[in-house]
Amino acid sequence: MSEKLTGFLVRHPWLVIFMTLIIVAVSGYGAKNISLNADYRAFFSHDNPHLQAFEDLQDQYNKVDNILIAIVPDDGQVFTPRILTLIENMSEESWLVPYSRRVDSMTNFQYTFSEEDDLIVAPLFEDAASLNPEEIEHKKAIALKDPVLAGNLIAFDGKAAGINLTINLPGIEQAKEVPEVVGYVRTMVAKYEKANPDVSFYLTGVTMTNAAFPEASKADMSTLYPVMILVILVLLFFSLKGMWGTLATFTVVIFSSAIAMGLFGWPGAAITPNVLSAPIMIMTLAIADCIHILMSYYQGIGRGLHKQKAMIESIRINFQPVLLTSVTTAIGFLTLNFSDSPPFHDLGNIVCIGVLAAFVLAVFFLPAIMMLLPSKKVSSAFSENTKMQKLSDFVIRFRTRLLVGMSGLIIVLLALVPLNDLNDNTIEYFDWSIKFRSDTEAIAEHLTGVMSVNYSLSAGGEMNVADPEYLNTVDAFAEFIRSQPEVRHVSSFSDVMKRLNKNMNADDEAYYRVPDNRELASQYMLLYELSLPYGLDITNQVNTDKSATRVVVQMDKITSNEVIALDHRAVQWLKDNAPDYMLTEGASTTMMFSHITARNISSMIGGVVAALFLISFIILIALKSVRLGLISLVPNLVPAGMGFGLWAIFDGQVGLSLSVVMGVTLGIVVDDTIHFLSKYNRAKRELNLSSQEAVEYAFKTVGVALSSTTLVLCAGFMVLTLSPFSMNAEMGLMSAITIGLALVVDFFFLPPLLLWLDKDKTNVQ
């Protein structure tokens, strides 16, 4: 940037500040259009095949958004008149929940039996308060044996019961509808909680998951942002050793975030919790720009320069490296647009805008505001680099050992990468501080499986679901799934037909099987349909033209790989035992999230490779050296690989947010390399130093700056680990690890590598 322009800026600080405030205000105002998303589907692109499969399923049957209320009496006694009445009343009241379509519980369960040759269809428990102990015992035995209820709406051990509300949101304004429903249910539950202090109530389900997203966002904003501001202030105060520089930088940091969120928000946007990590990242990255500029500025003042002169000089030295690192960082974040999951496009684009805004503010606004703030005498701290001298001596002395040792370490860590398992679990997205998590875990422990998969089994034509052969195959399929160890409950229409057949034959157990005649099955079904009351029809199990039925599988909390493995076994069973038209794959939110990381990784690879080419090309141009451009690939790529190797040792579960860490960190990691290599290159080309001397020079000139920016970046990303939303926490931790490892590689591996690969030419010179 021309000195004239900086000169103008420092002479007219008020004008620059005024213009900046206008720009920040106008763009930042758009942030008010941002709303919090309450829809898990936001994580999926429209053409995601697993989303489409699930939407198709929901079009065919009733929607399956739900809230499951678990009722767990402390003494484990569900079958008492009081608890049964509670369930009965609560079920009845649940019909009034906004957008509820259906309420299923043990009490309103439509129990069928035969009486004087008639089919009686009636709620299992009605007016429970009036039942005598024998009647309750009789009905308890029925409930604990019924395949629809046991392990689903009543725990196998009979110590907990559930009420399942099917919710059908109009979806016009989901961000409002979800809290409306959840608020209503919570108020209702609180009322029962108060009246029954010895009973615990827990809530889970798809709608509760949806509600947990904005709730996690709010928790993020109220915990992360204050901590981040504190961290920034502390970091700045210690790196800049003064209040005024801290204040100026803090302004740049906040303005960058405001511009980014504001510009993103202008068109109106609903964001998922992971996007809320964007301001934290922008603040972190903006600090680094300012530190570089202010350090040079203070060094100038320390040398006795006038304020304006010192700033003009600082901008002259720093403009190119800060621009270069901002651009590469922006490119890194833009790779997030290759993600299969749209919220990461938002994250990448916001940070990209923020990084560029931070650059502009750092070179235009920061110089201006610094002119208005008192400059201070600066201690020698800014030019002290004895520690770096020691470090560079150490690296040079032990270069062979370091080269071998680091190579060994890198290879070992890279070899560990494949040990990571891909795993996404909407329950574990939230930590235990979010009530949804603890409630869901309690339900998994006491009542039923909290993950589910649906299989819509086609019968090959209209009305064909009454075909005995079809029903028998469905029944065998349900039995097969039921026998799988991770499965807690299976609901299948074949169970209904078996029970009806028994009822129609005077409740003879021998007839508890699929009717053996198609007309009979069809007419039983008709009779049953005509006997069901309001809201409890069979459309949740049988589609409109009766050409398919739905098998619903509820599973324990298992990993994505286990879900996919179970689905493979189910599909294989169908291939082996069912006609072709019955073939299908599992569809559900669980299924969608189980596949999302694998899909995302394959879509991200293209983006990261493209960015790597682009960035390497930029380095190659900047350094004017093909050799160094190629060598730079090592420190740019290796840190993320090492990070995932470490991750395999300590965690081993890679979810959606980790699959984009490579994109997030690539552009940041590159900065260290650029700084180090450019100084090395300059020493060799301009100062005609040997490779060894050039390494020393690089350490001396950028060692401190790299260490302090790495410290700032790691601290900033570590703030994210406080998030109750695992995508943010994991992304923050992994990014911090990767950025930290990048410094290790740049200090302990890159120099020995340079001394080894860049040897001959230097010695000749």
Added chain:
Amino acid sequence: MKKILTSALLVAMAVSSWAQTPEEKGLEIAIEGDKRSEGYGDSKVKLKMVLIDKKGRQSSRDMRVKGLEGKGGEGDKSLMIFDTPKDQKGVAMLTFTHKVKSDDQWLFLPALKRVKKISSRNKSGPFVGSEFAFEDISSQEVEKYTYKYLRDETVNGMDCFVVENIPTDKYSGYTKQVVWIDKAEYRAVKIEYYDRKKSLLKTLVSQDYKQYLGKYWRPSLMVMTNHQTGKSTRLVYEDYAFNVGLKEKAFTKNSLKRAR
């Protein structure tokens, strides 16, 4: 009962027609509508039911319905015979409508060769998987609701009364219905159904009304749209016939097996 109500109403109107409450006016409209369909004796009609799901996929079934007007204090009787789908051909359903207590229903299953009584509270559930509940298509007795006149409104160029009906049966699936009745012929041209949450569940539009025997108006097409699921059902009526000489004994449990 009807006569008492009618005369009571006439007296009330005579005394203070200017001071009629909305409830009185609502009841008056209902009674007038009922009166205009009185005396049809018996009827026969062919019915095609088309179920349409959210994505527009259709499936249909054919039925015939025979009706017998109730005499004295009794409600109407109806006999519904299923012609398709093939698996359910010959299934017949007999309904005795009652003015106050729940209707009685029996179903004959040819595959089982037996008649089964249907639970009396079923009438709020979907009728054979359609968007119609049985209570929507069964005979509308005046006593089944309480009424409240809301306003006048024009629907498709027809001047209509808008009346709110509140079901008296606790097993009804609705908290209320809002009915548009045309002033000229007292035909229900549109009905909105509100669910237990008091939110709009379905809308029924009845169209192509035709007059039979110079007196009785019947729609040729009824379309029920469920706003919450996006599904809809069309009922297409064909070949209406009145006074065809159906006998009481064709509407008994025993006659079900022979229903053709």
